[in-house]
Amino acid sequence: MYRTHTCGELRQAHINQTVTLSGWVQRTRDLGGMSFVDLRDRYGITQLAFNNETNADLYEQSRKLGREFVIQTTGKVVERYSKNLTIPTGEIEILVETITILSKSETPPFTIEDETDGGEELRLKYRYIDLRRNAARKHLEVRHKMAQEVRRYLDDLNFLEVETPVLIKSTPEGARDFVVPSRLHKGTFYALPQSPQVFKQLLMVSGFDRYFQIVKCFRDEDFRSDRQPEFTQIDCEMAFVEQEDILKTFEGLAKHLFKKLKDIDYTEPYPRMTFAEAMENYGNDRPDIRFEMKIKNITELTRGADFKVFDEAEFVGGICVEGAWEYTRKQLDALTEYVKRPQIGAKGLVYVRFGTDGSLKSSVDKFYNEEKLKTWAAAFGAKPGDLMLILSGTKKATLPQLSELRLEMGKQLGFRKGDTFAPLWVLDFPLLEWNEESHRYHAMHHPFTSPKIEDIGKMYTAPGEVRANAYDLVVNGSEVGGGSIRIFDSNLQKQMFDLLGFTPEEAEKQFGFLINAFRYGAPPHGGIALGFDRLVSIFNNTDSIRDVIAFPKNNGGRDIMIETPSEIAEDQLKELHLLIRN
């Protein structure tokens, strides 16, 4: 037996027991005559003590232990002279009787501490060492716990976990598929799922009633920061439900997770707002409502003052930053630079300072006198001490710019704390969005999303105005989940494919089985998919989903630890009937 206890469990109650521990050498300290070793495992750290007087040989051995050596040790639990009350095992130590080195270690490429000296690439290459750090391991412990609690909650509600296939069929809609060449059927391919969407809908047709799965999904995207080619989804579907049933069920899930993992009780229902309201007030369909600072439209109040920029703008709007009137010129210049960055693309920034003495001073004083500015302040609900920041342009472009500005100000003012959570539902998304490139409508959610009954009439006359039974769960400015009530009528589904520019043949070829399935008695159904990686990263307050994935790919889609993707043997290519193009 390698151990009688872990390195995290010994307490005063164990004093005088002889125990065996195994673990990694975190640190050694030689005080001359006495030496101490911190022995580490997943469960904690226990101090080992060696005394030159009582056992010179062991003492010598202890001095030769290097960082990250794996050892087994036996000894007696004794009370510590100088207790370390910052760790649970800090009241005892082990008076060592034997040690065995199970495995030596070369000097690790970076320190195994919460604040390590290793950069991200190095830590990814040696991810197996990086994961020894408490911080890294804790992220995955939270992930584990969340997965268990998700299943417990859904299992209690009679959801069935069903595994859907990974080797499926490529579809042209959505992002790019990863494909898998078939060896047995020359020239054909499987595709990896971007989501189990059609399978979960088929399960509803099968009468499974309530389905869930925590499942890997795949997207062959041009990698950007914080996207992974493989990611994990909490995928759910319910039959015989309306939107309200789904919101209730999954608000319950979110509350369950906050309670179990964060001990946060949400007694109130989550706020809800429509997509239109979210865009109007936050310039964003996933607003961070940890702070107010809503966008105000002051277009009308700016007209006719000969300020060309505003007069020519379709939209003038801004935010009121409470208590920020003392922002310096330098700070305001930095903000101007911030919104002018190409990623945001504003042309400039207008500000109005509301002095604590009641004075109003703006960067456009030439055009707007204090009386005029007062009407703005009123529109913003500003009070002395506040700062108003204003952008202008087309409405479509300006709202997202204001959203970025609002988020930046929220950050600068400390309103976006990782340990505060502000969930909400965004409802009534548009069914379709116009795509300038392909010059046709695309499904905003996916082609299976049902339009609102009252808007069906507009499907051909004003497709852009049709609202969908679609909803997103948003937390702290991140979309953590989205879903919809689905179409369950083959004719409406065909109409939808038509609207999306599928010929009947294409629709039949790609989704014939689903349209067919609807001909044999399909129940009304709907569902949701939550981004598991994102949810875990929000709970862990980490910036990147890479932190909550055991073996992530880097931003180029490569696993630099195992070095993949990589070349394969010519024989393998031949078997797969493939050639690499030149």
Added chain:
Amino acid sequence: MYRTHTCGELRQAHINQTVTLSGWVQRTRDLGGMSFVDLRDRYGITQLAFNNETNADLYEQSRKLGREFVIQTTGKVVERYSKNLTIPTGEIEILVETITILSKSETPPFTIEDETDGGEELRLKYRYIDLRRNAARKHLEVRHKMAQEVRRYLDDLNFLEVETPVLIKSTPEGARDFVVPSRLHKGTFYALPQSPQVFKQLLMVSGFDRYFQIVKCFRDEDFRSDRQPEFTQIDCEMAFVEQEDILKTFEGLAKHLFKKLKDIDYTEPYPRMTFAEAMENYGNDRPDIRFEMKIKNITELTRGADFKVFDEAEFVGGICVEGAWEYTRKQLDALTEYVKRPQIGAKGLVYVRFGTDGSLKSSVDKFYNEEKLKTWAAAFGAKPGDLMLILSGTKKATLPQLSELRLEMGKQLGFRKGDTFAPLWVLDFPLLEWNEESHRYHAMHHPFTSPKIEDIGKMYTAPGEVRANAYDLVVNGSEVGGGSIRIFDSNLQKQMFDLLGFTPEEAEKQFGFLINAFRYGAPPHGGIALGFDRLVSIFNNTDSIRDVIAFPKNNGGRDIMIETPSEIAEDQLKELHLLIRN
């Protein structure tokens, strides 16, 4: 709201309540004046009643409901006149007040009954309808429950569920990999994992201590009956353990599952036998021990009687079938044909009947007198009324033939009942097996399995005799899991790769990250992987793992419902830098 109750929950206690149900029309019966509809959902069946006298209009509507229509109905719960006590809802029915057809159905391609008239190909094509059958759905309900219980058991023991990557690296060892071409890195490929083996070992190096995952794995095999290109594994690994720790932990898991899913209490430890014993006594490393009928070696007792077949055979052995002395000549001929089939390959079958009168009669009476046969009977432990069946040849060929014969006899005599479970451990597998084709040793389990310490000396002198710390969990003649204690020393691992014919460069290229990882303090570790599909199919007493997979591939590796694998667009091929070979 689509329903107030499910179709499985109404009882006498609900009488007089007005309820709303939704579901599928399982069956309609028109008695003239009264009609009845069985409304079905996942939870059960509830009878709806329509009365021509009280509501002629509704009655007419009910007559137009077709099989598998989806309807919503409201009505009052009333006591039934003629109760059906075979179903939980059989004491009540719904006196219908309104019905709404939510979705019509064409006539389904086969009947939705436990005994359906649909063949397997048809049912696979319309799997979404097949899954409406109680029997089909129940298989997946057991699968769901088993998954939850596996996680519950392991979570309670501090195992952490960690998701390992699906897009990994192709390795030449083992079965063929499915590969995924990279679009961003021309000419390179990811591979889909045959198992998360190296990742779970890396997690042990990371100090994760106890890992598990219920995970999809992939093998590009030439399909045979009951193999799937994607399958699911309960994958586990533990650090600081010896073989005994693992056996105890996972015997505990198996017992937990039998208790929770089958209400079977196993109080005794599972039997254990070595690989050598299993081969000797059962001709098979996954013996079905629901019945005894062990193989006996009678080679020596057959020598020198001028029966050339036996004299020239390296091995003569057989089984004693209790109480089967009355097997007719026709039955014995059929058995002879059975063992002579090319899949089994025996040359012939010798039998000895032990009459209830004590007489011994054999098919080789010409060579062996009754005295001689008595020595055989003694060796078999046969008694009057038994039948001895004997095969001969090389030991290597004959033992598996006897195994097949033994299993067939067990089946014929009704010893292999699906509701009886006989688990056991098979231990001490050989480390290596000789491969005639490649003319070198292959790893019997995988290249990371550790040899027994006492056999390490033989690794170069007698590799075939080296035993591994490897073990299989066997139930009813199926291997449901296998694992090993791993090598955790880089030098021993290098030696192992050398033995398996890897050059140092190949080993470095394929598994360099693992060998490297072992240089930074690797703990002793080991694990097991259980075949989840197989385990569920044993618990469900089904013949094929296809029955317990929601959307299985057929024997050709095709999903005939969604029609995959299929061709992809030329643009897609181009983006992936691929051409199809001619």
